[in-house]
Amino acid sequence: MSTRGTTTGTAGRERVPNGATAATRARLLAEAERLFLAQGYEKVSVRAVNAAAGMNPAAVHYHFGSKEALVVALLQQRLGPLWAGGLDALAARRAADWVPEAAELADIIVRPFDRLVRTPDGPMLLHLLARVVLNNDKLPWNEPWFGHRPWRELLHLMRPDLGADAVRDRWRLTFTLLLQTYGEPLASADRLGALPPPDARQVVAFIAAGLDAPDPAADAGHDPSTDPDPAPEG
Known part of the structure; x- marks a missing residue:
């Protein structure tokens, strides 16, 4: 399988470019839900969501604006x-x-x-x-x-x-x-x-x-x- 346009993080997770907006949002939401369910709201940072999704550190703020807005999107979904x-x-x-x-x-x-x-x-x-x-x-x-x-x-x-x-x-x-x-x-x-x-x-x-x-x-x-x-x- 081709890996063009992707990189691999230190933990071996495939990193994805932020160009595909719908796919990026979906991945951020999926990782946010997984982390929230496992750790709770307080212990999950925006940085942790970005890292888990293999995105750059500004991805959540770019696509959602804030942690609260990310949770709003997740809850509506x-x-x-x-x-x-x-x-x-x-x-x-x-x-x-x-x-x-x-x-x-x-x-x-x-x-x-x-x-x-x-x-x-x-x-x-x-x-x-x-x-x-x-x-x-x-x-x-x-x-x-x-x-x-x-x-x-x-x-x-x-x-x-x-x-x-x-x-x-x-x-x-x-x-x-x-x-x-x-x-x-x-x-x-x-x-x-x-x-x-x-x-x-x-x-x-x-x-x-x-x-x-x-x-x-x-x-x-x-x-x-x-x-x-x-x-x-x-």
């Missing part, structure tokens, strides 16, 4: 297909003017987390998701359902009495709870999954109660109709 069917169905129902009940909306959110955390790679993928999302609310997601806007719109349909701030706060609390519960952002890689996940029915009931709770601002005399519509965040 791995989680997107797992959640695509349910999210496509949700989009279709939305287009048909469906208005969800609180328990139904909570179930739609919780079940994918519960299913994923019970798979072999799920705890680490959710850990990566928690680590990047809880530290940065302006990540470069390409998939709309990875952002907050569609979920805020659904809650606004379900509870039109809530102002924009209340809708935003309730979703922020919801996703923080889910990421803390299923992603275990403070756990070390070797401790992920040490405790069994909670009963999904209890999580659904808890989140549904929070999403559909009475509005304390209304009880205090605040008129939510004077609030602006939910901001078009990602």
Whole structure:
């Protein structure tokens, strides 16, 4: 087999030129996932990913921009297909003017987390998701359902009495709870999954109660109709 255009590193791994963008991105993502699953988020550096992929030291920054953006791309690649069917169905129902009940909306959110955390790679993928999302609310997601806007719109349909701030706060609390519960952002890689996940029915009931709770601002005399519509965040 020809080795033209490639070199070999000190460990014998074939080095690949950075010209083939799609192939390069795929190789970086594959090596990043392997390293994250083996070592955890904190112990894996951009430099280690570049070296494992046989790329030059600037490859991750050139193709992704940062370690966080690399993780975002990896999560969309791995989680997107797992959640695509349910999210496509949700989009279709939305287009048909469906208005969800609180328990139904909570179930739609919780079940994918519960299913994923019970798979072999799920705890680490959710850990990566928690680590990047809880530290940065302006990540470069390409998939709309990875952002907050569609979920805020659904809650606004379900509870039109809530102002924009209340809708935003309730979703922020919801996703923080889910990421803390299923992603275990403070756990070390070797401790992920040490405790069994909670009963999904209890999580659904808890989140549904929070999403559909009475509005304390209304009880205090605040008129939510004077609030602006939910901001078009990602």
